[in-house]
Amino acid sequence: MPYKTINAIALPTLLFGVLIAVWSTVAIKIPGFPTPMETWNELLIVLSNPLYDNGAGDQGIALQLMSSLKRVFGGFALAIAVGVPVGLLIGMSKAAQTAFNPYIQILKPVSPLAWLPLALFVFKDVDMTAIFVIFITSIWPIIINTALGVRSVSEDYLNVAKVLQLTPFEKVFQIILPVAVPFIFTGMRLSLGIAWLVIVAAEMLTGGLGIGFWIWDEYNNLNYSHIIIGIILIGVVGYILDTIMGFIADHFDYRKRGRV
Amino acid sequence: MSTKPFLNIDHVDKIFPLGKGKEYVALRDVKLEIRENEIVSIIGHSGCGKSTILNLIAGLDTITKGVILLEDREINAPGPERAVVFQNHSLLPWLSVYQNIEMAVKKVRSDLNPKEVRDHVIRYIDLVNLDHAKDKYPAEISGGMKQRVGIARALSIEPKVLLMDEPFGALDSLTRANLQDHLMRIQMQTGNTVIIITHDVDEAVLLSDRVIMMTNGPEATIGEILEVNLPHPRERLTLQHNEEYLQCRGAIVEFLYSKFAKHDE
Known part of the structure; x- marks a missing residue:
């Protein structure tokens, strides 16, 4: 086996051993903290029946995750539907940029949880509230990156459009979007990451169903090994989402088709 | 036969404003007739x-100031x-050689049917001897070839x-x-x-x-x-x-x- 491959396997394994050792020490020091072995056994039980449904929040882990993902994709889709056109507008029009910029700068740093009570008051519905909170916190990277992509269209390409007398519509689809698409996907990738962060916090507060709710529910049940399982599953699902998004982004990036 | 010039640059000034009331006079009274x-x-x-x-x-x-007249x-x-060949070729990197020219032809010659568009594009690719590279992307060909594509694109709209x-x-x-x-x-x-x-x-x-x-x-x-x-x-x-x-x-x-x-x- 080449040296690099051995390293790629040996080094993470070594670190895994260290982590397990630290974890075990913590578990000994804090009474009731689940040990790695207990957690592993619980994980097998949780994963052995992921689709059970006893109604009212008592559902298998796969159903909890699916319920979270549904909300994430709802808010994420909405953020794309609004964010891309707004970003295109801001990128193409100096006036639009001047108009929008102060609000983007002020709203961007607002914590998703600050929106939650307002959304609950307005929608009086857990799903709608979660979707809105994801929408309002994940839209900013899409707007900002789309506008950045539009502004990075080189003057030469725009001159080509001028000489050929492209209509504004043709200019957007034939010149601006091909350049901006990789930027838009970068924004979408950041957005999806944010959305996945936000959903856990939102579900803890709204309750009902979902991976965030599940973790909080297990806390109340004093079932601490399930909290750790929840953390690991959130991480794994987040990683998978990011990888899929990166794969799609590369597919639409003309620079990544072996042509540069 | 008319004695009028084909392209007439008639007493043209170009002044760039620099802000704060200042300006840069780039061109003064340029007069040129081109046949x-x-x-x-x-x-x-x-x-x-x-x-x-x-x-x-x-x-x-x-x-x-002044005026430029093309055929009056x-x-x-x-x-x-008035087609332009830019110094840095300005080919669209997400389109192949063929597609770069096709895009210009489709826009300017909307009277052509798909087969005519194809023949037209191929004719201009042949004119610059790039038939072998027509499906390549700009990043895959040399600087000189890119500039030939730029010339073919400019000529394909028959300026x-x-x-x-x-x-x-x-x-x-x-x-x-x-x-x-x-x-x-x-x-x-x-x-x-x-x-x-x-x-x-x-x-x-x-x-x-x-x-x-x-x-x-x-x-x-x-x-x-x-x-x-x-x-x-x-x-x-x-x-x-x-x-x-x-x-x-x-x-x-x-x-x-x-x-x-x-x-x-």
């Missing part, structure tokens, strides 16, 4: 406003009857005037010579009116029927106009000892490095 089928070079030191003239003819920039029609916006802004400036001298030969051959075939911006003395004499020499900016204008009385087709090898060629060359060198020498760069 149909003529190849004209505009030569001068950097900062003489030669690219500005090209941008005004292309309609990419606005005229401050005033130029005030870009249009496909009345071909505007070339230092078209071979970014290329090495061997590739440049090759492309100059391409351009001369193509112009013989198509009979286009061509305006070339250059800072290369040999290129100007080799390619042009007339060489327009610009004074230095600010307030640059046309200093001298030189007629190159050499028949086409021209051969660079036989020209290097030709009396007329050497005289023209000498006149331009004299203009650029004695009468309007530029010492500050």
Whole structure:
């Protein structure tokens, strides 16, 4: 086996051993903290029946995750539907940029949880509230990156459009979007990451169903090994989402088709 | 036959506002008449406003004073009857060679059916001898080939005037010579009116029927106009000892490095 491959396997394994050792020490020091072995056994039980449904929040882990993902994709889709056109507008029009910029700068740093009570008051519905909170916190990277992509269209390409007398519509689809698409996907990738962060916090507060709710529910049940399982599953699902998004982004990036 | 010029640059000024009430006079009272089928070079030191003239003819920039007429029609916006070959080729990197030309043809020749579009695009790819590279992307071909695609794209929309802004400036001298030969051959075939911006003395004499020499900016204008009385087709090898060629060359060198020498760069 080449040296690099051995390293790629040996080094993470070594670190895994260290982590397990630290974890075990913590578990000994804090009474009731689940040990790695207990957690592993619980994980097998949780994963052995992921689709059970006893109604009212008592559902298998796969159903909890699916319920979270549904909300994430709802808010994420909405953020794309609004964010891309707004970003295109801001990128193409100096006036639009001047108009929008102060609000983007002020709203961007607002914590998703600050929106939650307002959304609950307005929608009086857990799903709608979660979707809105994801929408309002994940839209900013899409707007900002789309506008950045539009502004990075080189003057030469725009001159080509001028000489050929492209209509504004043709200019957007034939010149601006091909350049901006990789930027838009970068924004979408950041957005999806944010959305996945936000959903856990939102579900803890709204309750009902979902991976965030599940973790909080297990806390109340004093079932601490399930909290750790929840953390690991959130991480794994987040990683998978990011990888899929990166794969799609590369597919639409003309620079990544072996042509540069 | 009409004695009216094909392209008439009539007492044109170009002034760029610099803000705070200041301004830069790039061109002052530029007057030039260009005949149909003529190849004209505009030569001068950097900062003489030669690219500005090209941008005004292309309609990419606005005229401050005066007027430019193409076949008696005033130029005030870009249009496909004045195709531009940009120095850095400006090919769209997400489109293949074929698609780059096809995009221009589809837009300008909306009267053609799909088969005619295809034949038309292929004809211009053949004109610059790039049939073997038609499905390649710009990043996959050399600088000289890219510039040939740029020329093919510009010619494919069958412009009345071909505007070339230092078209071979970014290329090495061997590739440049090759492309100059391409351009001369193509112009013989198509009979286009061509305006070339250059800072290369040999290129100007080799390619042009007339060489327009610009004074230095600010307030640059046309200093001298030189007629190159050499028949086409021209051969660079036989020209290097030709009396007329050497005289023209000498006149331009004299203009650029004695009468309007530029010492500050």
